[in-house]
Amino acid sequence: MKRYGLIGYPLSHSFSQRYFTEKFAKESIEDAVYENYPIPDISALKQILREKTDLCGFNVTIPYKKEILGYLSASTEAVQKMGACNCVKLEGGVLTGYNTDVVGFELSLLPWLKTHHQKALILGTGGAAAAVAYVFNKRNIVFQYVSRNRSATSIVYEDLNETIINSHTLIINTTPLGMSPMTDQYPPLPYQWMGQQHHCFDLIYNPAETVFLQKAKQAGASIQNGAEMLMIQAEESWRIWNGRNNE
DSSP, X not given: OEEEEEEESOOTTOOHHHXXXXXXXHTTOOSEEEEEXXXXXXXXXXXXXXHOTTEEEEEEOTTOTTGGGGGOSEEOHHHHHHTOOXXXXXXXXXXXEEOOHHHHXXXXXXXXXXXXXXXXXXXOOSHHXXXXXXXXXXXXXXXXXEESSOOSSEEEGGGOOHHHHHHOOEEEEOSOTTOTTOTTOOOOOXXXXXXXXXXXXXXXXXXXXXXXXXXXXXXXXXXXXXXXXXXXXXXXXXHHHTTOOOO
16 A cells, blocks of 8 residues: 655645545545644654655645755755755655645646736745745746745735735735635735736635635736645646656
């Protein structure tokens, strides 16, 4: 039996286990299982690795996409550049890190990109935000991090004014604000200054339409959630685990 899984905390929001279980059934893959490993601290990964000796690979979600780096034996150039990993392959005791958020985000965003989408706001500064920034750098899209805490690279929500919102027509939420079960939460943006030129992308997929997306849609923006991104990155993980991807 080949064992795969997901580490993070909490995992009540995640559809990954259901996605892979349905995939295995649909494709008649009988020698594989996918499990959730909700760990309150990244150090608990060591116990999982000791107990699950048949573990072939696992995905990484909030809040460990950066913390997992210290447990890797090797990683791709992309992981090293962005400092975030969401997919790990185990082979011969070696943990190799990949980032499938990059391909998932880029391929799902591309159909929505317009010529006026030249500047973006990235809400959050975690592992998912690093993948989004990596794609924007590749696409020559200027971006600004927005966070609750001011830093050398991030402004705070209170800094957002009409000028900034008008000029940054891509807004990407990489935070857990609005994720099930805390569905009443949302990033504190000045939504009244959004309009038809804006495209708002919430990496959250549960619920399908967060308050962030509802407010953006009411302001006239186009919106999308992270469901397609999830499916793309899940399939990319599967290819990596089965030796069909060397990126």
